[in-house]
Amino acid sequence: MQRKAVALISGGLDSMLAVKAILEQGIHVEGLNFFTGFCVEGHTQAIRNQNKSKPKRNNALWVAEQLGIKLHIIDVVQEYKNIVLNPKHGYGANMNPCLDCKIFMVQKADAWRKANDFDFIITGEVIGQRPKSQRKQTMPVISQESGAQDRLLRPLSAQLLPPTLPEREGWVMRDKLFDFSGRSRKPQMSLAEKFNIDEYAQPAGGCCFLTDKNYTEKLKDLWSNGGKRDYELDDIMLLKVGRHLRPSDSYKLIISRDEGESNYLRGYRKQFISIEPKSHPGPLSLIDGEASAQDIHLAASIVARYSQGRDATDVTLAVHSKDGAQFDLTVQPMTANNIPQEWLL
């Protein structure tokens, strides 16, 4: 009887190696990738014009294809809110609830395993790899609090952990698993070479925006000015796009940084007042919040500063209201020195 494992696939090397090691033992593996709304994968890279040389691929899908396994992408945006807002184990250096996040994902994987009649779960976790969630002390916490118990196998560090059910039952050979620990990537790179894996993603700064200091500051600003500690998907997606400036407590400006972002923000024109330069090429911008006529005038002069008319005497901009009405405003562009640093989020 062929045993079946479900794997958490992030798109990075560790989960790729963990799956490969289990496939090598004749196990049928399928992957899960959870979309929390904070994933770095495939969002801003896809929107922005920059880095055109980099493939705009979803690395989790790419990994699945390289391994020849199915990948199921699961939308957990709503459920994940509680993890972000109320993490039992607290945050890391920024707003990253890494341990709660891992417990949540393994818990979801365990529910998927039961619903689809799979035998066990595998992850690419390595003892000591991450300061918050991947420590020897946290490994049993994840197994227990997720409910997966001894059906959770970490192939890359398995020999340093108590034998799990798949090892005890002989579904997988423990001596063909690994004893990786620590932050060094050398064992993984060596194993990748052994498996003839010569291309893999190396995400700088991790795969989650919640580990990013700048993103976290924008999230805190959203909460402090929105009146409540909560978010919708559009809120957290917009935090990934454009320059964010807050000239007032009542509104902030989201100014696109290139054509790709302008195209993306254009999709929000029915939800926000938008401003776009007419007399000169320039960025589409959204006003998020309540803005008076005076505020809109100030916002237009800020947007003009980021247009190609920044050195002109006047710039004319089209202001679109949410209901589609439009009027033109001609303003003097602000200079970079006149934009207070504290406005920049």
Place this chain on the structure above:
Amino acid sequence: MKHTIDARNLLCPMPVIRLQTQIGDYQAGDTIEIISTDPGTQYDIPAWCRVHGHKVLDIQQKENEIRIFVEVGQ
């Protein structure tokens, strides 16, 4: 049968998730037209189709809209 999925203004992977959710209701041989605006769908939807055994028939781009035609596999 022909089906349409409107994934405009959704960022990846949401268009993929929408396809993944709805394809379960369709029969092998049915065709699906996915309309999207995220350039990433041109890569992600074909990749998802390849790993799940569905066939991408055509990809068309007109201005900012991308139309991907998929034939449902077995």
